[in-house]
Amino acid sequence: MCGKMNLQLFHLAANIPGGTGGGAPRLHQQESAMFQKILIANRGEIACRVIDTARRLGVATVAVYSEADAGARHVAMADEAVHIGGPRPAESYLRGDAIIEAALATGAEAIHPGYGFLSENPDFVAAVEAAGLTFIGPSQAAIRAMGLKDAAKVLMAKAGVPVVPGYHGDNQDPEHLAAAAEAVGYPVLIKAVAGGGGKGMRRVDRAQDFATGLESACAEARTAFSNPAVLIEKYVEMPRHIEVQVFGDGTRAVHLFERDCSLQRRHQKVIEEAPAPGMTDQMRAAMGQAAVRAAEAIGYAGAGTIEFIVDGSDGLRPDRFWFMEMNTRLQVEHPVTEAITGIDLVEWQLRVAAGEPLPLAQEEIGIKGHAFEARLYAEDVPAGFLPAIGTLSHLVFPPGVRVETGVRPGDTISPWYDPMIAKIVTHGPTRAAALNRLARALEAAEVAGTTTNLAFLARLARHGGFAAGAVDTGLIGREIDGLAVAPPVPAAARVLAVIAAAGLHEGTGAGFTLWAPLRRAVDFECPAQLQITGPNRVCVEIAGTAHECRLAPDGWWVDGLKTSARFHVKPEEITVFLQGAHRFARPDPLDRIAHAPASDLTLAPMPGLVKAVFVLPGQVVAPGDRLAVLEAMKMEHTLCAARAGEVAEVLVAAGAQIEAGAALIRLAEEEAA
Incomplete structure (x- = not known):
């Protein structure tokens, strides 16, 4: 069961779920009629987080789950679980009636909403209270x-x-909003009035770009919040x-x-x-x-x-x-506040909802040390932070850090929900100490089975400006070329991948013979030759360069240097963890190339819903022209032309649900020069 997971993965300390210190939680001394059972109207790491505190307080928990989450971690952790619908949020986690029915059927006294979904829906709060239940929130x-x-x-x-400063009125006429933007002064932010999480938000720097930015923001707001209304605010430069x-x-x-x-x-x-x-x-x-x-x-x-x-x-x-x-509501980043105050905010939520006054007065709350939280996502950073999917075949975090997650090795990152894998939290006596712990934790974490932003996060944690505290919301945008570039592959990692491809990463074993060296070609992404030269000794030749390797009790040594490398080997790919995670695909001659920058085909980078198509057959496009908009993982992604050309075929219509790699637009072949 998930509640008995490897402590190397999910370290519990200081009585705060997953905590690493910052003082023991300060508890209100007056006891009240604490809930006996609560239902958690959410999924993922926040559902697991709430279950941790409820369990410590002796409160039973009920999970709800969609078809896609039947085997999820939060379902396994809870005392009871109720199926509430299909994989789409609208079919399950946004069904307030089904959630309330589940609470009543299981005898839960209160509902904790987590964050997202129904957590800030006043109509849901009213329905919870009308059913005689307590809403754990405002x-x-x-x-x-x-x-x-x-x-x-x-x-x-x-x-x-x-x-x-800005315009917050009811008039949503585009011309009126454009005039308001002029009055506020560019640059401006267009923001969904019901927004959050960056959805329905666009920065506009010039008047001629306002109409496009407004259209895009309203469309995303309508999808995310069923409310296309926006406001205009002055954009603060730093x-x-x-x-x-x-x-x-x-x-x-x-x-x-x-x-x-x-x-x-x-x-x-x-x-x-x-x-x-x-x-x-x-x-x-x-x-x-x-x-x-x-x-x-x-x-x-x-x-x-x-x-x-x-x-x-x-x-x-x-x-x-x-x-x-x-x-x-509770925020995703609440663990850093818990780390520096020693207060369990979920416990406070339960106690106040049960009728207790605030556990502490203002003067009793203090700061101890510094804390950081990094959000580990399944996403392709060099491709523009595109969400990724896949099965987490390997997932290990270093000891001594707080990790909050809703997934385990073997779980799938699906296209239905936010692609967060985990939150990694560190605490230290100073900012420098806490940040160094975060950087080391990110560099030591191991994830295989999907593309992640782990290397990107590690670079951020080592960024000189960030280390100096010189941060603003534009830092990543200014430094994106250096931060988002794919990490270089150490030569030793490529050599060790060849050894793993030959099945020798755990040692040469019986493959060695005393009377003849064993030499063979290895089917790999580049020409490679491998020769066993002794017990647990291998010579690997790549591109004409030979590398002497040996397996010692402390790991693999390559060309006389210790590597401390770890491996995760699957039939279709090999991951070598060495100064980051390096994935090597095992070639399959039947596989087609999924993407090429100047390809005739525009392919879907992920599963999703085609929201709009902007071109017709025979239309001439220039590089960067918008071709279609794909909605996936709660965000809209604009697909643009990689080259100039004439549209030969439009292979998809708006409203279609498509898979990753599906062909959407085909350009006519370029004429030979």
């Missing part, structure tokens, strides 16, 4: 007050919380994304300090940390007080986050931060 009124960004900004301004964790009991609120989430790509967080680098006592006090005012203005109960945009061009100044939005 009231429907508080969610409604903060649910639309434009209305929330008006409310915050009345509460004395600074807001970003922005830092700093958010404050708040917690309320419906009467009063406290803050648990700030998190810096500035390291982003496509407006989605990549690495978060707490506290924020460069934070002054004056700035922290101003932001904390503003966050508490915001929470108390709506009678907030439970965990929430006030997100601020900060102008970091002149350091952190109390007059240079503005309210962006409030997330009326």
